[in-house]
Structures are given as C-alpha cells and as structure tokens.
Amino acid sequence: MGRAVSTVIRVGRLAFPVHRPAVLFCLVTTAALVLVSALTLTLGELGIPLAEIPSALSGGAEGTSAFVLERLRGPRLATAIIAGALLGISGALFQTVTGNPLGSPDVIGLGAGAGAGVAVISLVFPLIPSSIGAVLGAGLATVLVYVCTGRGFRSPARTIIAGIAVAALSYAITQYVVSTHLRDAASQLAAYLVGSLNAVNAQDVVVTGIALGVILPAAIAFSRDVSMLEMGDDTASGVGIDPNRTRTIAVILSVFAAGASVAAAGPVSFVALTAPQIARRVIGTSHVSIVPAALTGALVLAVADLAAQQVPFVEGLPVGVLTLGVGGIYLGYLLVREHSKGRL
C-alpha cells in the first residue's frame, strides 16, 4: 500500500480528512501573508517603524503610528485580506458548480452585477446600506445568467457568453446611474467601481469580517458535497448527493461571499478566477479546497494592494486596475487552454 496523502483531523466528534500538501500550502501562504502585511504597514513615508509594530498592534501606538495603523493602513490591509478570502471562496465554489475554471464569478458578471447593485443603492436609495445592494446585484446577475443559458450552469460556454451579456448589462446600468447623478457622489463611486481599497474604513472591516465568519465555516463543511459534483450528477447522486440542492446552496454561498467582498472593496476583478486555480494547481488535488483558495485570494489582493501603495507608476491606482491587468492575461491563457482541451 502506498502512502496516504490524507490525514484526518479530529476535534471531539468532528472529523475532517485533509490533504497534507494542502496543509503545507496553507502554512506557506499564511507566512507570505504575514510578510506582506508587515511590508504594507512599514514601507514608505508613513510606514510604522518595524520595531514599533508589536507594541502598535497591542494598542500601545501613539501619534502618527496610531493614525496610520487605525485609520489608514490597518483597515485597508484587513479589508484586502478579508475581501480577498471571500473572493477566493466564491471562486472555488462557483468554478466547481460550473465544472470549469472559467465559470468564475468575475467572468460571468457576478462582480459587475454587485457593482451595479451598489451604484443603484448608494445613488438612488442612499439610506439603504450598499452591502445589501451588492448582494442583491450579485444575486440578480446570477439568476439572469442561469436563465439565459437555458440549462443552468452545466454548459461552460453558454455560461460565459450569458455572463458577458449580463456583465455588459450591469455596466450599462452602472453608467446610467452614475452619469445621471450628482457629480460629487458619482466621482467617488468611479474609483470604487473598478475595485479600490483607497477609501475603506473600520466599518468595512466589521461587515466583511462577519460575512467571512459565517461563510467560511459553511463553505468548509459543504465543500465535500460540492466536490462530488465533479464526477457528474448521476455519479454524485449515486453516493447520496442531491445535485440540484448542492448546486443551489453552493451558488447562494458564492453570491453572498462575492457580494460582501464587492460591498467593501468594489468589484475587484480576477481574484475569484485566479485564487482557486493557483491553490489547486500547487496542491494538486481535486477536492474543492476552500481554505487554500481563501488564503490565496487574501494573499493576491494584499500583494496587489501593496503594489498599489508602493510601486512607482502604479502607485495610487485603484487595486482593481492592477488585478484587471494581471488577471486579464491569465484569463486569456485559460481561454486558449480550455479551448484546446475541447471544453468550451
């Protein structure tokens, strides 16, 4: 008998098999995340001196350091990590439901829908929290894509084409709302709508944090059922899965995760597409890896935001412009690869 790649984690009556390469991957990603966080807090003119970091984190910061940590970079870093994690979870679930890496929330217009939802709510109904608009927009976009394909999410090509249409529709709604409203509010929204962490505050951290706290455990518990769908509906149902119910729950979790992330950071593109793929490729497993995808999403967004703060030429740009640029190249690669494999 060869070596087993799985180890079973037991906590009381709970038992979860995990892949050892996945655990290693998570440790490395977490270490990288700590490093990027330290760089984000310390680099540049306003950076907190490295020596002051431990005391600053335990509440002993004063003056400039306190301001930078509590108002400027702290919330921004925390939101990048949490929103990135939510995008990673959303992508991992959605890609498994559609059975294709391209069936990712940002490709099929879920992010654009959430963005349109935020635009409509914040400019037309300013009293309603924009996060509700994000979730409603994402949900509506998902329903539209589902209806437009004519057969749910099973056909990747149809899903992507319907997604392009829904994304275009969402952008049109966003543009209409933005251009017919007050210049001030609309110009604030403009940066947000490519995905930006420039204006996040402590409230964003709390809202996304709560969302992550609810969605992450649910997604972990549910990921095994979702993995079974990869064997085809009939095989999955043979081992006791209700394929339609499983897909519905996964899509709902995915919509909430994407919506919560968009509410705080705007529709940052391609994190949901790339994070689960990176995690999966490095680990080499077929199970839906929620925690690795979440950590990778957090790392990708934190790195992109660090670049948006410190790298010359891109400095000060909304983080979404960076992910759009890098992610677009990856999307092109995926399209070519999936096409050559005959899966489109």
Next chain:
Amino acid sequence: MTTATRFENPADGLRIQDARLGYDGRIVSDGLNFSVREGEFTAIIGPNGCGKSTLLKALARTLKPLAGKVIVDGVDVRTLRPKAVARRIAALPQHPVAPESLRVRDLVARGRHPYHSLLRQWHPGDAEIVDAAMAATGVADYADRLLTELSGGQRQRVWIAMVLAQQTDYVLLDEPTSFLDLAHQVELLHLCQDMRADGRTVVAVLHDINQAARYASHLVVMHDGEIVREGAPGDVLDAEVVADVFGIDGIIERDSQSGAPMITVRDRRVPS
C-alpha cells in the same frame, strides 16, 4: 423527509411500480412493473432504445418517474434522504466523469460519503473498507496514481471499487462493459459475479447477449419499453425471442463449459 420509517420492511427489496418513464415529453415506458431479484446478478438486455438504461436510471433514482414510484424496503425512495438511499443502493452511470488530479484512493474513499455527515466526514473503519474494495477489484497497486493516468479498463475497476466501498446490498451498473476491450469486459463481468458471490444483488444493463447469458444468473429482456421475458438465461433465450426482440435469425447453442445458451447468427449462405 421521513427517516424514522425507512427500512420498515427489508424483505420488500427494490422494485418499480406502475412507472411511466421518459425524457422531455418522450415516453419510453408506461405502466412498468419490475422487482429486482434478491441475490442474483441480473442482466437487462434488449435492442437500442428498448428502455433498458431508462429502467436502470429510474431504479438508481437519477431519472424521476413521470408517474408511479420506486420502492426500496417498502418505502418510496423519494421520501428518503439521498444518503439513506445511497447506503442501500449503489449506482454507477454509463459515463462517470473522472475529475482531474484525483487519486485512485481518494476516489474510492468517496464511496464512504453516504456514511458521513457535514461535521463528521471520516470514520475510523473507512480506511480498511477502502483498502478492501481496492484489493477486491485489483486496483490497490495504483492507489496513489491519478485517475486520469489510467486506461479505460483500469478506470472502470476503480469506479467499481468506489461502488464496493459504499457497502450496499444493491449495485446498479449502466452498461459497465461498453467501451472496454474484450479482456476488460470479461474482467468486469467476473467482478459482477464476485459481487454476487459476496451476497450483493447486482443489476447491470449489458449490450452483448452472449455475455449476459454466460455471466448473469438472471435475464430481463426488454422491447419497446416493456419487459417481455424474465428468468434464468437457459429459459429465457430461444430462437423466437432472438428473432422478435433482436431481429436476428439465430441458432441457440450451448456454451461448452457453462451450458449457458449462446446465439449464433445463421449463415445466410447455408440453406436451413
């Protein structure tokens, strides 16, 4: 969902009652009644489009009957939780999809899924059951290989191992030998016989009449959505059924080893 009433009558077995089966408005079978024979290796045979796969899909509950019901242990399967059914009935479709970068052992372990819950996704005995299933199907040597690296015949045995790990009394297989070369077809039919010898009830849709007659212990012949004959191979297959159902002008001979009926197509150049 009623979980309390399940298995109230284990002797009742698996059957389909007054079923109307079809897809998208096209009805394949109507008023179909069929009881799975306990402890047998049943082969369902018939020409293309006769409804044999449709019947199996209904029993495997991947196709919902338009009317009538599928009953296991005296209870309508639709009132049972999917995992409860999966602990009684294992079913393998004709084209299971092999996920990328999944190892053989992990796939076989998925057969244990019906015994797990959301918070308890592994049991102490699972590893032994998975190992035993891989040993029984001869796939233990490549337990750590990727599924996508295996040949069609090897992969089919891995799927059977997953079904074995499910430890069900009923095993339903939809055309398990199609797309395999002859050696692997025979290997798979031997596995079906082994499962029966272990006390399982096996139902398989088979394409080859002679293989069905040789390896199965019970034959069900379908034609135009109806079951036209059922029984031991020697009683079921005769020149009449071969001509009426399969449209073959054939001679029934006996297999020299097993005595099973064997159809030889009449040579059109030899006057009868």
